[in-house]
Amino acid sequence: MNEQESNERLRQLLRLKRLETPPPGYFNRFQDGVFDRIRAVEAERSRSPWRRWLFGHRNLGGAAPWLSLVNAGSVVGVLGVAVAGWFWIGGSTGEESLAPASVAAAAAASGGTGPSTVSRVEMQAPPAVSLGPEVAGLGLWKTAGPAVVPSVAPWSAQAKASRAIPEFASTNPLPEGLFRLPGSSGSEAYRVRFTGPAN
Amino acid sequence: MDPIVESTVSARTLSSRLSSGADAVSEVSHWVRLAQAGDLAAYDRLVAQFRERIYGLCYHMTSHHEDANDLAQETFVKAWQALRNFKGDSGFYTWIYRIAVNTCLNHLKLRRNRTPYLSLDDLDLQPESDPDLVALVSDKTPRRDASLAELQRRLNEAMLKLSEDHRTVVTLHDIQGLPHDEIAKILGINPGTVRSRLFYAHQQLQGWLSDWMK
Numbered sequence: 001m002n003e004q005e006s007n008e009r010l011r012q013l014l015r016l017k018r019l020e021t022p023p024p025g026y027f028n029r030f031q032d033g034v035f036d037r038i039r040a041v042e043a044e045r046s047r048s049p050w051r052r053w054l055f056g057h058r059n060l061g062g063a064a065p066w067l068s069l070v071n072a073g074s075v076v077g078v079l080g081v082a083v084a085g086w087f088w089i090g091g092s093t094g095e096e097s098l099a100p101a102s103v104a105a106a107a108a109a110s111g112g113t114g115p116s117t118v119s120r121v122e123m124q125a126p127p128a129v130s131l132g133p134e135v136a137g138l139g140l141w142k143t144a145g146p147a148v149v150p151s152v153a154p155w156s157a158q159a160k161a162s163r164a165i166p167e168f169a170s171t172n173p174l175p176e177g178l179f180r181l182p183g184s185s186g187s188e189a190y191r192v193r194f195t196g197p198a199n
Numbered sequence: 200m201d202p203i204v205e206s207t208v209s210a211r212t213l214s215s216r217l218s219s220g221a222d223a224v225s226e227v228s229h230w231v232r233l234a235q236a237g238d239l240a241a242y243d244r245l246v247a248q249f250r251e252r253i254y255g256l257c258y259h260m261t262s263h264h265e266d267a268n269d270l271a272q273e274t275f276v277k278a279w280q281a282l283r284n285f286k287g288d289s290g291f292y293t294w295i296y297r298i299a300v301n302t303c304l305n306h307l308k309l310r311r312n313r314t315p316y317l318s319l320d321d322l323d324l325q326p327e328s329d330p331d332l333v334a335l336v337s338d339k340t341p342r343r344d345a346s347l348a349e350l351q352r353r354l355n356e357a358m359l360k361l362s363e364d365h366r367t368v369v370t371l372h373d374i375q376g377l378p379h380d381e382i383a384k385i386l387g388i389n390p391g392t393v394r395s396r397l398f399y400a401h402q403q404l405q406g407w408l409s410d411w412m413k
Contacts, residue, residue, distance in 0.1 A: 006405055009412050014373040014404075016347075017259060017354055022268075027250055030268065034246055034275045035239070041276060 224290070231291050235282050242282070246275050249292070252375060253299045259370040260303040260363075262355040270306055274299040289384060296385045300367060307363050350411065357407040365400035368393055 227248065233241030253274050258267035278295050285294055358366055367386065371377045372393070379397075383390040405412055 006412055007401060010401055010405055010408070011373055013350075013354060013408060013411055014369065016350065017358075017374050018255075020258065020351065021251075022254070022264065027247075027254075030250055030254065030272065031243065031246060033268075034250075034272050035243065037272055037276045038239070038242075038279050041280060 227291050228287070231282070231285065231287075234279075235285065242279060245291070249295055250275070253295065255375060256296065256299050256370060257303055259358065259374050260300075260307065260366060262359055266306065270302050271299070274302050277302065293381065293384050296371075297387075300385060304363055304367070353408065353411070357404050360407060361400055361403060365396050365403070368396045369400045369404070372397055 227245065230241045230244045230248075234245060250271065254267055254271040257270040257274070258264065261267055261270065274295065278298050281298070285291070289297075358369065361369065368382060371382045371385065372379070377385075379390045379393045382393045386393070
């Protein structure tokens, strides 16, 4: 058999594949399937972008569940990192600020130059640490430095004002609302929010 | 009213206008223009016109009915989404074939590491409708007792052994009957490359189907 005959025979064989057609009626269902998908696409366009990103693209058939799983996983991951970071920052701040077993909370009074109106406070410190009965406030926030007020980190101690102490009546060289505790480094300061009577 | 039902009215109107002698090409371009304006019924006509060829392309590229069904539907959905960007530089036929080929090739890339599969049971093979093929199977092969189904299986196995580029040109030219120039436009290559790929693909197929070539 020469090359031309071989080619012709091969073409005949390949033409047999033209007869491989789906059963009758298949293309009617096919048409429905196409337009179902198109409607899904149109519905998808009306969804907000963040919902599309989070829940995936419903019109992409099999790929959609994986896409939404990846998106949902990334959201959970980001949230997890954020929560872990929050606890880590809170924990490390607490360790640093609670490092002294007992801190006498004599600090300069707020108001910069004038005497404090709160004369004596009492703090309820975390169980492992006793800060003494002198410092009071709704919360204490340790700052990286006295001048960096907006970057305060939360500190978990809860306290309330009780009675006047002379130390708070002294002049406070720090910005308003910040106090430096005895024994802390020069770069540390605490913000105290008083809740009790200011007398 | 459902948009598709509503737009059927305008599509029918145009259909009656076009039935008075307009040729198929201009008819397609009319449907395309309407579909570009968001007329789903016009697009329905386009899908009906090309669905068998697009399905055939996907089927011969994958030898898998379910995949072909999914890929052909995906092709029409992608085409609908991209229709507004269709400038008409090439024919709609060429354009949608290009989408179908790319959709199939992307699918095959993802499946490259999987075992080839065949799903021929649910297809409707009717060789009696083609006397040449009946003669080919019953008289001219050395395995006269072999069933058509076996030949079909061998053919599909041979097709799946071809590289994707070679399978594409064999599908478009030998099975679907497109000319070299049209294939070149669809694939974005020159006609000489199409001929070259066909030549090598034929050589490989002749080797794999040697039992049926005598």
